[in-house]
Amino acid sequence: MQKIQMNKGQQGFTLIELMIVVAIIGILAAIAIPQYQDYVARSQMNRVYGEISALKTSAEEQLLRGATLSGALSTVGFTESNLVNEGASTVSKSGNDYVIEAVLGENASVAVTGAKIQLIRTPQGAWSCNVKDGTANNGWDDSFIPVGCSNT
Numbered sequence: 001m002q003k004i005q006m007n008k009g010q011q012g013f014t015l016i017e018l019m020i021v022v023a024i025i026g027i028l029a030a031i032a033i034p035q036y037q038d039y040v041a042r043s044q045m046n047r048v049y050g051e052i053s054a055l056k057t058s059a060e061e062q063l064l065r066g067a068t069l070s071g072a073l074s075t076v077g078f079t080e081s082n083l084v085n086e087g088a089s090t091v092s093k094s095g096n097d098y099v100i101e102a103v104l105g106e107n108a109s110v111a112v113t114g115a116k117i118q119l120i121r122t123p124q125g126a127w128s129c130n131v132k133d134g135t136a137n138n139g140w141d142d143s144f145i146p147v148g149c150s151n152t
Contacts, residue, residue, distance in 0.1 A: 041111040041144050044104065048083050049117055049129065049146040052102045056119060056127055059091070059100060063121075069098050076100065082107045096123045104134070111139035117149070 058077040059069055069075060069091045073084075076091055085105030092099050100119040104112045115134035121127050129149035134140040145151050 037109065037111065037139070038141065038143070041109040041139070041141075044083055044108050045112055045115065045117070045131075045144045046146050048081065048102050048104060048108075049149065051081055051084070052078070052100055052117060052119055055091075055100055056121075059098065059121065060125075063098070069093065073100070073102065094120075097121060111141070112144055113138065115140070115144070117146075 052073070055073065055076045055078055062069060062076065070093060071091060072078075073086065073089050073091060078084075078086075078089075080086065081102075083104055083106055085103045088103040088105065090099075090101055092101070098121040100121075102117045104115045104117075112134050116132040118130045118132070119127055120130060129146065131145045131149045131151050133142070133145075133151060142151060
């Protein structure tokens, strides 16, 4: 009679091999999750900057017609955004400058909630961007500021 030998090559993983895999996944997650959250915060700041930058054309047109800009963002054509706290966002005159200000809130990342993006128009017609940062203890980082904007 012939003996049947069992193949011992397919016994599975040892406990130490499984623990090493779990440790590697944990290390990768510890690095990837904060990086992803920073990416989301930066992209939200850039999205709101783009949304309110589109309002410059409407503001210019109204100023050329002699209108005075003040009030809610809707006065310059802003419809809505799920990242902007519309109750706190305004168009106003500060000295001789006009300021379009969007305050991040609603569905914005905790790290950028409360941050203010201001588009400032001088009497000469030049536009600049200023960001008033959010709460530092919520995870604010200056890398969230859109390119071309300053921080105060």
